[in-house]
Amino acid sequence: MIKLFNSLTHKLEEFKPIKPAEVGFYICGPTVYDYAHIGNLRSMILGDLIRRVLEYNYFQVKQVMNITDVGHLTSDSDTGSDKMEKNATTAEEVYAVAKKFTKSFLSDLHALNIKSPEVMPKASEHIAEQIEMIQALIKKGFAYESDEAVYFDVSKFTSYNQLTGQNLDEMMLGARQEVVKDPKKKNPIDFVLWFKLVGRYENHILRWDSPWGVGFPGWHIECSAMSSKYLGQPFDIHAGGVDLKFPHHTNEIAQSEAADGSKLANFWMHGEHMLIDNSRMAKSEGNFITLITLIEKGFNPLAFRYLVLTSHYRSKLNFSYDSLIGAQNALNNLYEELSSFDEPKVGCAQFEQDFLEAINNDLNTPKALAIVWDLLKTEEFPTSAKAQTLFKFDEVLGLKLKETWQKTKKIPAEVKKLIIDRETARKAKNFKQSDLLRAKIEKQGYLLEDTIDGYKLKKKF
Numbered sequence: 532m533i534k535l536f537n538s539l540t541h542k543l544e545e546f547k548p549i550k551p552a553e554v555g556f557y558i559c560g561p562t563v564y565d566y567a568h569i570g571n572l573r574s575m576i577l578g579d580l581i582r583r584v585l586e587y588n589y590f591q592v593k594q595v596m597n598i599t600d601v602g603h604l605t606s607d608s609d610t611g612s613d614k615m616e617k618n619a620t621t622a623e624e625v626y627a628v629a630k631k632f633t634k635s636f637l638s639d640l641h642a643l644n645i646k647s648p649e650v651m652p653k654a655s656e657h658i659a660e661q662i663e664m665i666q667a668l669i670k671k672g673f674a675y676e677s678d679e680a681v682y683f684d685v686s687k688f689t690s691y692n693q694l695t696g697q698n699l700d701e702m703m704l705g706a707r708q709e710v711v712k713d714p715k716k717k718n719p720i721d722f723v724l725w726f727k728l729v730g731r732y733e734n735h736i737l738r739w740d741s742p743w744g745v746g747f748p749g750w751h752i753e754c755s756a757m758s759s760k761y762l763g764q765p766f767d768i769h770a771g772g773v774d775l776k777f778p779h780h781t782n783e784i785a786q787s788e789a790a791d792g793s794k795l796a797n798f799w800m801h802g803e804h805m806l807i808d809n810s811r812m813a814k815s816e817g818n819f820i821t822l823i824t825l826i827e828k829g830f831n832p833l834a835f836r837y838l839v840l841t842s843h844y845r846s847k848l849n850f851s852y853d854s855l856i857g858a859q860n861a862l863n864n865l866y867e868e869l870s871s872f873d874e875p876k877v878g879c880a881q882f883e884q885d886f887l888e889a890i891n892n893d894l895n896t897p898k899a900l901a902i903v904w905d906l907l908k909t910e911e912f913p914t915s916a917k918a919q920t921l922f923k924f925d926e927v928l929g930l931k932l933k934e935t936w937q938k939t940k941k942i943p944a945e946v947k948k949l950i951i952d953r954e955t956a957r958k959a960k961n962f963k964q965s966d967l968l969r970a971k972i973e974k975q976g977y978l979l980e981d982t983i984d985g986y987k988l989k990k991k992f
């Protein structure tokens with residue numbers, strides 16, 4: 532049984548899929564106007580973890596992750612410029628920016644051993660679907676048109692506060708008034724479904740024809756249109772960073788549920804922030820760290836993955852280089868220990884049971900990692916059993932344990948020869964020569980340790 536914390540109901544619930552054969556899973560993807568920062572990537576690791584845990588429990592997963600290449604403004608309250616268009620003057624330039632940063636995002640996912648979602652739709656390629664949904668909303672009385680835009684009428688959707696749990700009247704009052712006021716906007720909290728090319732958006736580069744004239748979609752509508760296209764409605768799980776709860780996910784729910792009349796997703800999962808020196812990571816804060824920066828500093832990207840796994844996804848994780856060094860050392864120790872292990876055979880059932888319980892309890896990865904270390908330490912099982920079980924755990928952890936172990940098994944001929952020579956010297960009780968050879972082996976990147984019944988060879992990491 533998998534228990535997940537559902538942000539929609541604010542409690543832990545047993546996960547049951549809608550269709551037994553396939554779990555439909557949507558995660559909000561990047562706005563490809565810049566490099567992703569490691570806080571964004573923490574959310575992507577959460578998405579991968581959800582997927583891997585489901586697969587570990589024998590579910591088949593269909594994962595959809597959108598790529599936002601239009602409509603995401605610099606402000607949440609439908610004002611500011613389009614993030615995609617900040618440094619561009621032509622559509623070609625906008626698409627070139629999108630292409631460049633999509634590529635870099637995908638390479639981050641690859642480096643972090645994040646499995647590719649089955650579908651990665653682009654907002655700009657799903658304009659027709661978005662227009663169709665807006666039309667449905669107008670028809671059902673949930674949306675209205677002004678001279679500047681088409682808005683969603685929040686006052687018509689009574690469960691608008693489902694995710695935030697806030698009082699609806701307070702949400703209405705708390706909504707920021709836009710700098711440029713649209714006299715025909717009914718409620719300050721109403722959000723844009725479609726921007727018309729008037730006034731402040733006259734020069735918007737990406738533009739499409741619509742029943743409301745030439746314009747471009749609001750940011751939230753793409754996720755509603757694309758999730759329903761690829762997963763149907765309702766689907767099983769919708770995930771994203773906690774910063775997306777409001778307004779993005781709140782608006783997604785409002786649009787999709789108003790347009791379709793059914794629930795959008797059964798489970799909503801939100802990953803907490805990653806902090807740097809206890810403050811929020813954002814470009815505007817000047818503490819924007821990318822994965823490339825970490826790689827350039829000599830870190831294994833999987834050390835970052837390991838660091839993310841050391842904290843529960845619903846806890847804030849304070850990033851520091853010291854904590855990353857700690858994670859890198861732990862991962863290297865794990866690899867080093869593993870490198871002396873024999874070929875995997877029958878695993879350790881009790882450890883596997885404990886691990887399954889940990890991950891099925893709302894993805895308790897800190898506990899899962901503690902089980903990994905307990906397993907490494909125990910003398911109860913031969914290394915062949917430990918290897919078998921660790922490789923199984925790695926289907927969830929994604930730390931490339933098997934690949935790394937396989938590589939360490941390819942011991943260079945030169946090292947093999949040194950080992951034989953050393954064994955000969957040791958048996959002849961020529962300890963000086965034996966120590967000298969051991970130092971030579973270490974120079975080649977291997978650690979030779981004597982044991983009661985012979986020796987243990989580890990690859991140095």
Ligand SMILES: [Zn+2]
Nearest residue numbers: 559560754779
């Ligand atoms: Zn989204």
